[in-house]
Amino acid sequence: MTHRRLGYGLVAVAAGSLLVGCSSGAESEPSDVPANAARMIDIRIANGAVSPANTRTEAEVGQRIVLRVDSDATDELHVHSAPAHTFPVAAATGQQFDFTVTVPGQVEIELHHLGRTVTTLLVRR
Known part of the structure; x- marks a missing residue:
């Protein structure tokens, strides 16, 4: 499942169950999902x-970010945060990399060899 925009949407978790993600609107609806999911x-x-x-x-600041990667080629994922993270991507399925961001702002996640931005994290408090 590919996620292009995550506001009020469904986010797949490793166990295959679904959680509801919340946007940063002024009012939010009650949810059984922990804020730090x-x-x-x-x-x-x-x-x-x-x-x-x-x-x-x-x-959100301090939220665990999990990158699940299926790839037919080797590459490196670069996370441009402070501190930065680099993850080696193998030509394999089922790879998983995780990190947290401790400073609010925009954080690019890019593939080094392909020279492409995967997504930009909009990290908020």
Whole structure:
């Protein structure tokens, strides 16, 4: 499942169950989902193309971000946060990388060898 925009939407978790993600609106509806639930981002690299590409994903400071990657080629995922993170991508399915962002702002996640931005995290308090 690929997520292009995460506001009020469904986010798949590793166990296959679904959680509701919340946007940062002035009013929010009650939810059984903890505020610090992990933000999952599914990434597929095939035949030189990446999905998603150039999207925006909302997250919160300190929230666990999980990148789930299926790829047919090796590459490196770069997370341009402070501190920065680099994850080696193998030509394999079912890879998982996780990190947190401690400073609010925009954080680009890009593939180094393909030179493509996967998504930009909009990290809020």
